[in-house]
Amino acid sequence: MRMNIYHYVINKFSALKVSYPRPSIFDFINTLMTNCKLLLVCLLLLFSLPVHAAGKIEKRSYFFKEAGKEIDYRLYVPSSYKKESANPLIVILHGLGSNPHQVIRYNGVVQEAESRGYIVVAPYGYNERGWYGSRGKVKQGTIESLLLGENPNDPENIGELSEMDVINVLNITKKEYNIDPDRIYLMGHSMGGGGTLYLGNKYSSNWAALAPMAPAAMRPAVDFDVSILEQMRDMPIYLVTGERDRLIPVNVIREWADNMERLKMDYRYEEIKGGNHNSSIANNREMISRIYDFFDERKRGGSVNNNESELRVFTNQSGVTIKARVLVIKKGKVTIEREDKKKFSIPLDSLSEEDVKYLKKWWAERNGS
Numbered sequence: 001m002r003m004n005i006y007h008y009v010i011n012k013f014s015a016l017k018v019s020y021p022r023p024s025i026f027d028f029i030n031t032l033m034t035n036c037k038l039l040l041v042c043l044l045l046l047f048s049l050p051v052h053a054a055g056k057i058e059k060r061s062y063f064f065k066e067a068g069k070e071i072d073y074r075l076y077v078p079s080s081y082k083k084e085s086a087n088p089l090i091v092i093l094h095g096l097g098s099n100p101h102q103v104i105r106y107n108g109v110v111q112e113a114e115s116r117g118y119i120v121v122a123p124y125g126y127n128e129r130g131w132y133g134s135r136g137k138v139k140q141g142t143i144e145s146l147l148l149g150e151n152p153n154d155p156e157n158i159g160e161l162s163e164m165d166v167i168n169v170l171n172i173t174k175k176e177y178n179i180d181p182d183r184i185y186l187m188g189h190s191m192g193g194g195g196t197l198y199l200g201n202k203y204s205s206n207w208a209a210l211a212p213m214a215p216a217a218m219r220p221a222v223d224f225d226v227s228i229l230e231q232m233r234d235m236p237i238y239l240v241t242g243e244r245d246r247l248i249p250v251n252v253i254r255e256w257a258d259n260m261e262r263l264k265m266d267y268r269y270e271e272i273k274g275g276n277h278n279s280s281i282a283n284n285r286e287m288i289s290r291i292y293d294f295f296d297e298r299k300r301g302g303s304v305n306n307n308e309s310e311l312r313v314f315t316n317q318s319g320v321t322i323k324a325r326v327l328v329i330k331k332g333k334v335t336i337e338r339e340d341k342k343k344f345s346i347p348l349d350s351l352s353e354e355d356v357k358y359l360k361k362w363w364a365e366r367n368g369s
Contacts (some may be wrong), residue, residue, distance in 0.1 A: 052298030055079035055114065057104055062172060062324070067126065067161050073169045074100040074122040078114045086180035088295070090120045091170055093195045096216070097128050103189060106281070108288030116292055119177055123169040125195065129154070130162025132188075132195030133202075134222040166199060170206070182300040187211035187238075187291065189281055190248070194222045201232050208300040209236035211291045213281050218252045229259050236266040238294040240287060242275025268294055278302055293335075297327045311339065315352045329363050 057076050064071045081087060090113070094103035100122035104110065113120045125132050129151065142159045155161065173179065186207050188196040193215025200210040201224075219225055220318065237260065241253040250271065257269035281287070313334065315321045322344065326334035329348070337343045348356060 013033070015038035059101075062168065062241065064126075064161075064168065066164060067155075071124050071126065071165055072100060073124055073289060074217055075173070076104060076106045076110050076113055076120040078117050078119065079116050080114075081119070081177070083178050086178050086183075088116075088118050088183035088185070089173060089177075089179045090118055090185045090187060090295070091166065092120060092122045093125060093132060093166070093186070093192030094122065094128070095188075095190030095192050096131075098189075099191075100124055102360070103192065106189075106288065107283045108285030108292075111285065112289055112292045116296065118292070118295075119173065119179065121169055121173045123166045125192075126158060126162040126165045129191075130158050130165070131191055132166055132193075132199055133159045133163030134194045134224065135159055141184055144306070159290050162195075163199065163202075166195070167203065175323045180299075183208050183295075184300070185209050185211070185295045187213065189213045190277065191216050193217065197228065197232075198222065198224060200235060200237075201265060202226055204298060207235070209238065209295055211238040211240070211294065214241045214248050214277050215239075215253070215256075216248055217256060218248070226256050226259050229256070229263055229265070233265055235292070236298045238268045238291050239268070240270040240272065240281070240291070242272045242277060244274055245277040247277040266298075280281040289325075293328075296330070297335075312358070314346075314355050316346070316350050317352060326359065326362055327361060 024121065048338045054076065054210075057074055059072065060075050061070045062230045063069070078087075090109075092103055092106075092109065094100060104120060104122040109120060112118070124130075127167075170184075174181075174184075174302050184206055186196050186200050187210065188194075191214075193212035194217050196210050196212040197215055197217055200207055200212075216222060217224075239257055239260070241248065241250055243250055245253075254271075257267070257321070258270070260267040268290075270290065272284070272287065275284075277279075311323055311325050313323050322336070322338065327335045327337050327343070332349070333345050333347055335343055335345045335350075348359065351359070
């Protein structure tokens with residue numbers, strides 16, 4: 001009986017003639033527009049997501065409200081970047097007449113950032129002649145201002161805008177990426193070197209260390225002089241210049257180094273033998289690497305190792321001893337520094353068993369492991 005009912009129902013449904021209305025051209029267009037709208041929404045969502053070009057120099061911009069226009073900057077994120085881990089950040093400032101595109105491409109800047117896990121950002125400073133606020137209020141139309149890059153089309157508050165741009169780009173980068181707040185560094189060349197000293201002092205709580213390279217740090221180019229170091233006693237500084245720099249006299253930079261020594265600051269002074277103002281800085285990967293070494297060893301509030309005053313006698317497996325402090329452990333080597341500031345990089349496996357135990361404990365204390 002059940003099978004008969006089943007066949008009866010099937011036969012009845014089979015006999016039904018179901019007709020479907022033929023779609024009109026209007027139905028087709030309506031369906032197409034609906035699908036296009038969905039596709040557009042998907043594309044908007046896709047392109048609204050932040051895109052990180054890890055391992056490449058990226059051209060970026062943002063709307064600078066006070067300036068009323070978009071301002072460019074450059075960004076480099078190492079390929080090793082992971083949002084879960086805090087990364088060190090370098091802000092690098094270009095010189096007069098230059099731009100972010102050029103300064104971030106100085107030989108070694110990106111290469112060292114990639115190998116050491118640094119993010120690097122290069123603000124414009126409003127434009128190529130903003131001076132990052134370091135000149136104060138300048139009287140336009142003077143011979144001095146013309147020589148230092150004045151342009152009649154620039155706004156009267158260009159210095160203020162230049163300074164703001166650097167801080168804006170810093171804050172944008174900190175918001176977008178996981179940045180270690182204790183490992184943010186500022187460096188710059190020429191006009192950017194003067195800006196490094198000026199902003200390094202004015203916003204000192206932001207920076208772990210500075211690296212002014214051949215800095216324009218003399219009046220009347222900037223509105224400060226070497227006396228500013230009195231306010232920067234606790235700021236680590238790597239100062240570098242060329243011995244034959246014809247733009248920023250080497251004697252000016254030596255005075256800065258002498259005062260850092262007098263104030264017993266944490267500093268390094270490098271005078272490039274026969275070096276000039278431009279190529280000796282821009283094409284000097286070894287020097288850039290030494291700046292990164294300096295940054296590697298320092299964080300805000302003290303050194304990365306937090307034990308700069310702790311001297312210890314190290315012994316290698318041949319019985320040779322050296323009294324020094326630990327600076328950094330990296331790639332199977334330990335960098336140590338004697339009291340006379342001379343550094344040595346020693347393979348860990350060449351040290352005594354006792355030294356290796358000490359270094360493992362030293363590393364664990366500073367890395368939370």
